[in-house]
Amino acid sequence: MVRIDRPRGTRDFLPDEMGERRSIESVFRGVVERWGYGEVKTPTFENLDLFTIKSGEGISDEIYTFMDKGERQMALRPELTAPVMRLYVESFQVSAKPCKLFYFDNCFRYERPQKGRFREFWQFGVELIGSSQPEADAEVITLAVEMLSSVGVKGELHIGDLSIIRSIIEELSPAQQSRIMRLVDKKDDAGLEYYLGEINAPSALCEKLFSLISLSGRDTLKEALKITGDLPEFDRFRRTLELLDALDVEYTVDLGIARGLDYYTGMVFEIYSNQLGAQNQICGGGSYKLTHLFGGKETPSTGFGIGFDRVMEICKPRRPKTPSLYLASFDDTRTDAMKIAKKLRKHIKVDMDVMNRRFKDQLKHANSVGSDFVLILGKNELESGKIAFKNMESGEQELLTIDEAIERVQ
RNA sequence: GCCUGGGUAGGGUAGCUGGACAUCCUAUGGGACUGUGGAUCCCACGACUCGGGUUCGACCCCCGACCCGGGCCCCA
Structure with missing residues (x-):
């Protein structure tokens, strides 16, 4: 080579x-x-x-x-x-x-x-x-x-x-x-x-x-x-x-x-x-x-x-840091997660798994790339029409609608 | 074009007055662990810049090339 x-x-x-x-x-x-x-x-x-x-x-x-x-x-x-x-x-x-x-x-x-x-x-x-x-x-x-x-x-x-x-x-x-x-x-x-x-x-x-x-x-x-x-x-x-x-x-x-x-x-x-x-x-x-x-x-x-x-x-430029979001999902919600990510990306910066990682490893990855928030889409969330919104710094988590989640990070 | 110092995994390093498979940390991927991250452990991955020479044998010594840093010239 x-x-x-x-x-x-x-x-x-x-x-x-x-x-x-x-x-x-x-x-x-x-x-x-x-x-x-x-x-x-x-x-x-x-x-x-x-x-x-x-x-x-x-x-x-x-x-x-x-x-x-x-x-x-x-x-x-x-x-x-x-x-x-x-x-x-x-x-x-x-x-x-x-x-x-x-x-x-x-x-x-x-x-x-x-x-x-x-x-x-x-x-x-x-x-x-x-x-x-x-x-x-x-x-x-x-x-x-x-x-x-x-x-x-x-x-x-x-x-x-x-x-x-x-x-x-x-x-x-x-x-x-x-x-x-x-x-x-x-x-x-x-x-x-x-x-x-x-x-x-x-x-x-x-x-x-x-x-x-x-x-x-x-x-x-x-x-x-x-x-x-x-x-x-x-x-x-x-x-x-x-x-x-x-x-x-x-x-x-x-x-x-x-x-x-x-x-x-x-x-x-x-x-x-x-x-x-x-x-x-x-x-x-x-x-x-x-x-x-x-x-x-x-x-x-x-x-x-x-x-x-x-x-x-x-000069040492300081860049305004925009909050970063990671969308975590499961095998049975992957397709919906991709659809939601596409929608979210019209408004905010969203990252999501494309390596078919297990849920736990997705969180691990979100952590190692420094995501500020993780959105979790599982079967429960999908059925309720909402999404879990997790603050990675405090560890707190709440259930929000998509629009509420967008508002939260803007 | 000239002078000068230097090149070991992606990053940081150890080794070398010549001797077997090249050290450690970190990063990355995977696993321990099929709905909740940062810790730990295990596995994988991955380097002697290149080409000649000397030698039984070279990452190590010699020569050359390439590249990087510093200076000169010049310039932004």
Whole structure:
């Protein structure tokens, strides 16, 4: 016999865990729906080009790809922003703006599995499409924070704006810019200095760059303004922060955030949890422009993705326990018991024996699966048109009609 | 891709500087017990991750693969 295991980096979810996941999911759904977002679903696989066109080098190596029978290069989606933007271009370009969408689906990346990192993982995210206003950025960030706090997760929010650092390195090639952003993101100052020397970057640029990334604290923006001179991006960023202040959202300004995907253009943010190991980022997002790459008009958008599995690691969902009922019967009442169970199940959760167990063993089983109540249907009960209702905790038992029994557990 | 620790029934474990049938607990199914559960006892079930090598003989030693955990890189 050949034993077949789960593919590496994937998981099975058992009923208890699924219950917890569903309960968190429904809290998230409740929040985004109240904020006016509508759900979309995109295919599990797409044309590979959708992801390679602009997501950057990093993600290309970790995509699951395959050739279909028509010799097309396909890919299991590694993220959902690009697919949702593709969907937007196909279906929502002429709809009223802004277009507010959310999704909850699995993504795939070929990476080394670790705590909080899997090859199949779930993302819950939103995209607010069509607005370039700071109000849009502020709404999206606030929503992310709100979602996490709605399930009891405390995170540390870091916000940056790529256009500020970009403005001083824009004279360099895109590849050089990208490399620099990565070093900045890693906070690898030595590596950054070495690289800047290697490409012969002007010393004025280096000086500005290093003073920018060393900024922190409340006056970060004011100081940055002195270094870069006036930029239109500053106003938008400043207004975003003002709004967050007004909404009581706590944050840290961090101009060094770069993000792993290359399509972000302006505001970027990340939320970390200190309750995880190395994989401590539970949410990431920002503003970007992607639609023109998929044949649409250039459309400013802002969105984020929450690492659902990482949230599950942190929060301990408590599920409301519904009372469970077990219907016990005898050989001569089995048929009637099944009929009654079918009727009861229109209203409440009922379990019953399907192993042809003896009466005593049925009670034993009801006990071991933690039933709260047992309904007993024997010849006596059947003749009286009632059913015995036994409380498994107290051991007390009484004779009730079916309707009374339903009422008792609801 | 790199570094590091680890894999014995469904879960938890003992054993191994090489020696006969691999220990115990728990879970599950059945019985003691054909209308009343939780206890007890009995029975059944069920494992050395896989493949090579060394050896008269490998769960144990060596090599490789696979998988899991932790870290790096990257990211959610």
